[in-house]
Amino acid sequence: MALSTTVSQSKRIKRKAPRGFLKRIFKRQKPHLRLESSCDLLVHLNCLLFIRRLAEESRANACKNKCGIIKDQHVLAAAKVILKKSRG
Amino acid sequence: MVVPESALKPVPAPQVVQSPSGESSRGSLELQLPELKPPTTLAPGLLLALGKRKQRLRLSEFQQGVDQELPLSPGPLTEPHGNAGASSLTSSLNLALATPPVPQSVQRPGLARRPPTRRAVDVGAFLQDLQDTSVALALPGDSLRTPVATLPTDTVLEDTQPFSQPLIGRSPNVRHSLPCPSSSAERTVGRRTQSSGPRLQNNSPGRPDQLLVGKAEEVDALAVGFPNTSNSSSGEDGLQPLQDGVGEEAEDVMEESLSMSDEEEAAGAQGSARAEEPKTHKEGTEAEGSWGATEAKELEGPSRDKDTAGRTGSPELTSITLEFQQARQLEFLEPAQPTSTAVGLFRQQSIPAPSLPPEPLSARRPPRARTAGPRLRQDPYKTGLSHYAKLFSFYTKMPMEKAALEMVEKCLDKYFQHLCDDLEVFAAHAGRKTVRPEDLELLLRRQGLVTDQVSLHVLVERHLPLQYRQLLIPCAFSGNTVFPAQ
Numbered sequence: 388m389a390l391s392t393t394v395s396q397s398k399r400i401k402r403k404a405p406r407g408f409l410k411r412i413f414k415r416q417k418p419h420l421r422l423e424s425s426c427d428l429l430v431h432l433n434c435l436l437f438i439r440r441l442a443e444e445s446r447a448n449a450c451k452n453k454c455g456i457i458k459d460q461h462v463l464a465a466a467k468v469i470l471k472k473s474r475g
Numbered sequence: 476m477v478v479p480e481s482a483l484k485p486v487p488a489p490q491v492v493q494s495p496s497g498e499s500s501r502g503s504l505e506l507q508l509p510e511l512k513p514p515t516t517l518a519p520g521l522l523l524a525l526g527k528r529k530q531r532l533r534l535s536e537f538q539q540g541v542d543q544e545l546p547l548s549p550g551p552l553t554e555p556h557g558n559a560g561a562s563s564l565t566s567s568l569n570l571a572l573a574t575p576p577v578p579q580s581v582q583r584p585g586l587a588r589r590p591p592t593r594r595a596v597d598v599g600a601f602l603q604d605l606q607d608t609s610v611a612l613a614l615p616g617d618s619l620r621t622p623v624a625t626l627p628t629d630t631v632l633e634d635t636q637p638f639s640q641p642l643i644g645r646s647p648n649v650r651h652s653l654p655c656p657s658s659s660a661e662r663t664v665g666r667r668t669q670s671s672g673p674r675l676q677n678n679s680p681g682r683p684d685q686l687l688v689g690k691a692e693e694v695d696a697l698a699v700g701f702p703n704t705s706n707s708s709s710g711e712d713g714l715q716p717l718q719d720g721v722g723e724e725a726e727d728v729m730e731e732s733l734s735m736s737d738e739e740e741a742a743g744a745q746g747s748a749r750a751e752e753p754k755t756h757k758e759g760t761e762a763e764g765s766w767g768a769t770e771a772k773e774l775e776g777p778s779r780d781k782d783t784a785g786r787t788g789s790p791e792l793t794s795i796t797l798e799f800q801q802a803r804q805l806e807f808l809e810p811a812q813p814t815s816t817a818v819g820l821f822r823q824q825s826i827p828a829p830s831l832p833p834e835p836l837s838a839r840r841p842p843r844a845r846t847a848g849p850r851l852r853q854d855p856y857k858t859g860l861s862h863y864a865k866l867f868s869f870y871t872k873m874p875m876e877k878a879a880l881e882m883v884e885k886c887l888d889k890y891f892q893h894l895c896d897d898l899e900v901f902a903a904h905a906g907r908k909t910v911r912p913e914d915l916e917l918l919l920r921r922q923g924l925v926t927d928q929v930s931l932h933v934l935v936e937r938h939l940p941l942q943y944r945q946l947l948i949p950c951a952f953s954g955n956t957v958f959p960a961q
Contacts, residue, residue, distance in 0.1 A: 399856065408732050408859035413910075416895040420902060421909040425959070427932075428943050429915035435938050436924050437890055438863055441883070442870035449873065451606045457875045459882040466886040474893060 399449035441469045859886040894918070912947075 409427045414422070422430075444465035449457045864883045868875050901914040919925040924934065936945050949957050 392505060392507050400942050402940060404939075405859050405862055408855070408862075411855070412859070413892055413928060416892065417899050419908070420899055422684055422728075422760050423911055425639055426912055428914055428939065428947055429919075429935075431943075432597055432938055433654055433889075433915065433919060433922075433924075434863060434890075436864065436865050436919075436922075436934070438883075439837065439870050440866050440888075441886065443646075445879075446871045446873055448772065455874065457873050459876065459878040462879045462882040462886070463870075466882070466889075470886065470889060470893070473890065 389441065404428055406431070409434075437473055440472070441465055444469055772938055857884075860887050897921075 403428070404408075406427045409430050410422060411425075413422050439461070445457050445461045448461035448464050451459065455458075456463070590914055607704060861880075861884065864880045864887070867883045868880065897918055898914055900909045901917055902908065902910050905911075905914070916925060916931050919934070925931050932948050935944055939947070946959060949961050951957050
């Protein structure tokens with residue numbers, strides 16, 4: 388039959404999504420709006436993709452400067468580009 | 476006895492340092508070191524003498540004592556303390572105390588030169604105060620002993636050896652120790668500063684009130700006390716010697732604290748775990764009581780000095796001790812209940828006086844309450860962001876700097892703001908007040924993540940775990956049902 392809305396099988400999930408944290412953030416920013424239950428999972432997906440893009444861009448910046456370590460200026464430059472892209 | 480063991484411990488240590496001396500007696504002592512852990516019965520006087528005497532008598536007397544197993548020659552160490560008589564705690568405490576001073580004295584012979592000044596009267600009063608305070612304070616607080624505590628405790632412990640019983644027991648210990656505070660104190664002090672011991676006792680009676688203050692104060696007191704002692708500006712007799720002792724101790728505190736912790740543990744067998752590290756319960760341990768008493772005394776002294784005489788140089792010590800101890804203490808103390816921390820700190824100061832001047836307490840309490848607010852708000856938000864920041868470092872597969880991680884968190888913060896605004900616009904565009912998955916999909920599309928070639932379901936399958944996938948992607952089940960329902 389239909390599975391329950393809660394996660395079953397193997398109670399432990401690797402890389403859990405901080406659903407409560409995301410819900411709280413949304414509520415803090417837009418208290419007059421409501422967020423559906425499955426939406427925070429998509430928000431989490433969006434965050435993952437954003438972080439992934441940011442990380443790849445930062446890594447490219449660091450490699451461009453021939454640096455073995457990612458510094459904050461690499462991250463800053465990468466953030467400028469990626470934030471613009473993910474403005475929607 | 477425990478005391479002897481601890482005393483031996485420090486003694487052997489210095490002796491080891493003094494390799495040239497390697498005498499048979501010393502060797503025996505060194506050997507005894509390993510036995511320190513389990514409190515072995517060594518001539519208490521011996522150990523005490525060792526501790527007290529740190530520099531001068533230590534070597535010679537120690538040897539004598541070792542050979543004879545008799546209390547070291549009378550001197551700063553008051554054999555009469557009834558070395559063995561003191562409760563095991565005190566003895567253990569003494570040991571603990573003694574050990575640090577001994578090595579110190581070896582390292583800094585100049586510091587050790589301090590004629591022990593003991594005041595029986597002061598001790599009695601001090602002990603009573605200690606007892607009162609110790610009883611009043613929750614013993615569990617003692618367990619928190621912070622490293623700072625250990626520092627002052629060294630001196631304090633030495634003095635409070637006779638008291639060594641835990642707070643709960645501490646008061647009784649204090650009482651007991653009081654009777655022979657001078658003797659026991661001397662012994663304990665012998666480790667570091669013989670004089671400091673008695674001084675502590677003297678000081679403690681006056682300070683117990685001060686000591687009770689919150690840990691912050693204690694730390695500060697310690698710090699102040701150290702500088703004060705170094706300055707010895709305090710007019711009080713007891714304060715000065717205490718201060719001096721504290722000053723010395725402050726320097727050695729670092730070393731001692733470390734050594735003390737070890738010794739304490741060793742001695743702690745009897746007394747307790749007063750170990751500097753936060754030991755939660757140690758109330759019962761005598762060592763704590765005595766240790767705390769000694770600390771309290773020290774702290775009291777310094778705190779008193781602060782109040783009484785201008786503290787000079789306290790900032791130096793304070794910074795030193797504070798950093799060292801505060802880091803530890805504060806961590807422990809803050810999380811711990813205020814009383815406990817106070818107790819723990821108190822212990823360090825060994826100021827059992829329940830009526831510590833409110834200022835130190837108030838000084839400590841308010842800051843704690845103030846930080847409670849912003850901390851709560853910041854922590855969950857920060858932890859959530861750091862959760863994603865960790866994923867960032869995982870995706871890059873490269874080492875990162877801490878500053879870069881903080882930058883990532885800032886970007887995430889901005890990103891969340893943009894996200895919420897966009898979702899609001901999309902929901903308003905659809906004439907809804909609730910954000911639906913369609914809005915999210917539209918957002919992903921606008922971001923360029925979802926294209927005609929890559930659909931949302933593909934992304935969901937790629938990046939989310941199975942449990943979430945099942946919740947998001949509609950799937951047909953038996954019985955002609957689809958979940959999630961569309």
